[in-house]
Amino acid sequence: MVNSVPEAFVFMKVVHQLGMSPEDILKQKQVELGRVGETFWGYGPGPLHPTGQVRPFAREWGKRQGSIHVLMETTNTKFDSDNPPASEYSLSDKEDWKRQSLPAGILVTGKYALVLDEIRQLDQPFDLDLRQYKVGIGDKKGTNATQYLAFQGMKQITGLKKGQGKGCLVKIEQTYYGPDAPKAVVPITYQARLKYPYAVFLR
Numbered sequence: 001m002v003n004s005v006p007e008a009f010v011f012m013k014v015v016h017q018l019g020m021s022p023e024d025i026l027k028q029k030q031v032e033l034g035r036v037g038e039t040f041w042g043y044g045p046g047p048l049h050p051t052g053q054v055r056p057f058a059r060e061w062g063k064r065q066g067s068i069h070v071l072m073e074t075t076n077t078k079f080d081s082d083n084p085p086a087s088e089y090s091l092s093d094k095e096d097w098k099r100q101s102l103p104a105g106i107l108v109t110g111k112y113a114l115v116l117d118e119i120r121q122l123d124q125p126f127d128l129d130l131r132q133y134k135v136g137i138g139d140k141k142g143t144n145a146t147q148y149l150a151f152q153g154m155k156q157i158t159g160l161k162k163g164q165g166k167g168c169l170v171k172i173e174q175t176y177y178g179p180d181a182p183k184a185v186v187p188i189t190y191q192a193r194l195k196y197p198y199a200v201f202l203r
Contacts, residue, residue, distance in 0.1 A: 005128065008061040008136055010054070010070040010114070011149070012043065012166040014190060015077040018085065018109055022074040026190060028107055029119050036103040038117050038195055040089065041070075042110030042202060047138070047166050050112050050199035051092065057137045057168040058198040068198070070114060071128060072190035085109050086202035093201045114199050119192035131177065131184040136170035144176040145169050146184040 014022040032039040048054050058068045086108050088099040102108070130145035140148055148167055176184075 005071070005126075006065055006069055007171045008057070008065065008068070009169060010048065010057075010068065010166070010194070011128075011130075011133075011145070011169050012041075012048075012070055012072050012114075013077070014072045014074045017042075018107065022190070026119065026121060029116070032103075032106055033117070033119065035105055038103070038115060039119065040086075040102065040106055040108040040113035040200070040202075041116055041119075041192065042086070042108040042113045043166065044111035048112065048114075048168070048199065049138075050201060053138050053168055054114070054194075054199035055197065058194050061136070061170075062194075068194045070116070070119075070192040070194065071188045072192065073128075073186045074189050083109055086113075088203040089113065089200040090203065091197055091200060099203060108202065110202055112199055113202050114192070115195045115197060116192045117195035119190065121190055122188065125187050125189045127185045128188045129175070129185050130169075131175045132172060133169040134172050136168045138168070144172075144178065146176060146178065 014025070016022065017025070020028065029039045029041065062068050086102060088101055090097045090099045130149060133145040135141050135143045135145065135148050145167065149165060
């Protein structure tokens with residue numbers, strides 16, 4: 001695992017889902033890693049589109065850094081969905097693309113999933129100042145992370161209908177001191193590492 005905040009990374013809020021707390025989900029993912037050497041972290045719909053954002057971002061910055069990590073903030077938010085756990089995944093969202101069965105024992109839900117080969121709870125959680133980062137890919141590329149991500153009590157920014165809660169972020173040279181700067185620091189408690197193909201579509 002990385003010992004310092006990388007220049008580029010994926011940020012994600014961890015929510016309760018499938019009746020499981022973030023702690024329960026972490027334990028499940030670590031069991032899956034021990035069994036098959038990889039795990040799938042479900043999310044979406046919304047930001048972090050597998051082919052439009054995650055994969056090109058991971059390819060570009062993976063060459064520079066050697067790997068792409070996921071920094072996670074745990075929350076008490078509950079994600080309610082009637083969708084059953086996924087049973088298949090694909091590399092494309094096209095209907096004619098070959099679908100593959102998820103490895104036995106993988107429990108995941110959502111529209112997309114990050115593919116991970118490491119995940120753990122940090123022994124020493126740290127505060128991440130999102131004023132120091134910007135969106136690294138997509139139609140909001142260059143937008144400061146404090147303007148892009150959703151925070152409790154944060155005023156919504158003009159031009160963004162709602163905060164996103166996750167994104168591909170890159171370090172900026174000058175810290176942002178806009179009107180939302182006071183609520184820009186978030187605690188990072190989990191850390192993971194992306195594995196090729198980085199992100200997939202669930203079915």
